[in-house]
Structures are given as C-alpha cells and as structure tokens.
Amino acid sequence: MMIFYDEDKLIQFAYSERGKHHIDLGQENQDSVYVGKVINGTYCVVVADGVSSCKWAKKGSEAAVDTVKNLAMKMSLGEIAVNDKNSIRRFVVTDWKSHFESKWNDYGTTLNFVIICNQDLVIGQIGDGLVLITVDDENILVSDMDEFYSVETYALAEAVLKSSFNIICKKIKGNVVAVAMTDGIGKELDLDTIDEFKNYLVELIKGNTETREKEIASWMKHLREKNDDDKSLGILVLEGWN
Structure with missing residues (x-):
C-alpha cells in the first residue's frame, strides 16, 4: 500500500x-500507519507494530494510531501542552486503554x-522501531538501541514503564522531515549512514512515480530476503516554514 x-x-x-511469516500463517498485517493533517497547523506520522504474540495485535496497533491522532488534536486545542512529557505519556496510555474493556x-x-503542532515538534517511542527527524539543521535519531536486537520488546500494553x-x-524554526518505521525495516538499516539514507529516501519520494515505485519494490524485495516481518514506513515533509 502506498499513498503519496x-x-x-x-x-x-x-x-x-x-510479512511472509503472517502470509504463511494466514494472518493479517499487524502494523498500522497514518501520515497526514489532523487539523490546520497540526500533522502527525504514526507507525505502530502489533506484537505478534498478542491475541489482538492488529486492533492494538490501530488503537495506537487513533490515540496519537487524538493527542495531536488535544495539543492543537491547547488541552495538552506540547512540552509536558508526563501528561503526554499519561494521555497515550489511558486513551489507548480506553479503546478496550480490559485484558x-x-x-x-x-x-x-511524530507530531508537528504549529512551531512545536513532539517525538514519541515505545518499543522498537526507528524515527528519523531533520528539524531545521539538526538530525535526530530515536531508537531503542539497548533492545535493538533483543528478543525482549517493550510495548504499549497493560503496564508501560515511564523509562521505556x-x-x-x-521548537521548529524552518523545515521538517519526519520518517518513522517499524523494526521490519529499521533493524536492517546501517545506523552509521542513516542520515544519508533519510536524504535519499526523501528525494526518492519527491521523484517521479515510476522511478519511486521501482526503487521501493526493489528495496522491499531485498528486505524480504533478510526478514519475514511486516514492513511499514511513514514520511512527512513540511517545507517553506521559514
């Protein structure tokens, strides 16, 4: 699925x-993705990866996307401060849980x-995956590095450690490039050249449709040979904010 x-x-x-693993088992794609405008001046990129060992993983990832969109709306209305990290954490956990009765x-x-709310940027991560940001002239990489290749995955679930x-x-002064991906893609990337990869990816997305689709098809084929996970990616580029 591609949207551009x-x-x-x-x-x-x-x-x-x-991913091939879920195809072989007759299971659905357990990732959920959203990229777009929530309300004027407020945008978000959300990538959620349902934990395969959980009974209702897809519903969990869909609810997580909905929760971040709700958070972005609250921020745009001034009901949650964009720099209040504890309020953001509490809202995400409680709102996500409100989608389900229990268990x-x-x-x-x-x-x-990633949420962009007027001149503010908020990045959030629970568990594995990868977020790449360029805000003005600063490059930011967010990854659960200690657990990057571990069998243990922190997740949005009944208990969420504040530290996880x-x-x-x-603050944003100019342009923003935000890229978020699940570990089905992120774990195969060379983190030493990640900024070059991000720049290549954005230029690819800006290019013509035929080239873009061929390059992505070739890239995904290569990734499938390395792992059989679901693979999801979201990109948001805002230009000309200077």
Whole structure:
C-alpha cells in the first residue's frame, strides 16, 4: 500500500506490507500507519507494530494510531501542552486503554510517532522501531538501541514503564522531515549512514512515480530476503516554514 500526494509544501507518504511469516500463517498485517493533517497547523506520522504474540495485535496497533491522532488534536486545542512529557505519556496510555474493556496485554503494540503542532515538534517511542527527524539543521535519531536486537520488546500494553516511553520535544524554526518505521525495516538499516539514507529516501519520494515505485519494490524485495516481518514506513515533509 502506498499513498503519496503534495498539498502546497506538504509531502506525505506511507507504505505497509504483510510479512511472509503472517502470509504463511494466514494472518493479517499487524502494523498500522497514518501520515497526514489532523487539523490546520497540526500533522502527525504514526507507525505502530502489533506484537505478534498478542491475541489482538492488529486492533492494538490501530488503537495506537487513533490515540496519537487524538493527542495531536488535544495539543492543537491547547488541552495538552506540547512540552509536558508526563501528561503526554499519561494521555497515550489511558486513551489507548480506553479503546478496550480490559485484558490490555492482548492488544500489545510498539509505537513510534511524530507530531508537528504549529512551531512545536513532539517525538514519541515505545518499543522498537526507528524515527528519523531533520528539524531545521539538526538530525535526530530515536531508537531503542539497548533492545535493538533483543528478543525482549517493550510495548504499549497493560503496564508501560515511564523509562521505556521516550519523548523528545523541540521548537521548529524552518523545515521538517519526519520518517518513522517499524523494526521490519529499521533493524536492517546501517545506523552509521542513516542520515544519508533519510536524504535519499526523501528525494526518492519527491521523484517521479515510476522511478519511486521501482526503487521501493526493489528495496522491499531485498528486505524480504533478510526478514519475514511486516514492513511499514511513514514520511512527512513540511517545507517553506521559514
């Protein structure tokens, strides 16, 4: 699945595919992705990866996307301060849980998101995955590095450790490039050259449709040879904010 369009100086792109493991088992793609405008001046990129061992993983990842969109709306209305990390953490956990009556561990999901609210940027991560940001001239990489290749995955579930919910808040002066991906993609990337990769990816998305689709198809084929996970990616580029 690919979505791409320009709106003024806004570029949005999303890609998600079911991994071979889930195809073989007759299971659905357990990732969920959203890229786009929530309300004027407020945008978000959300990538959630339902934990395969959880009974209702897809519902959990879908709820996580909905929760981040709700959070972005609250921020735009001034009901949650964009720099109040503890309020952001509390809202995400409680709002996500409100989607289900109980047994939250049945819906476990990792979560990576970026919210742009006017001149503020909020990055959040629970569990594995990868978030790449360029804000003005600063490059930011967010990854659960200690657990990057571990069999243990922190997740949005019944209990969420404060220390496992990473939040970064920044002010925006100019342009923003935000890329979020699940570990089905992120774990195969060379982190030493990640900024070059991000720049290549954005230029690819800006290019013509035929070239873009061929390059992505070739890239995904290569990734499938390395792992059989679901693979999801979201990109949001805002230009000309100077």
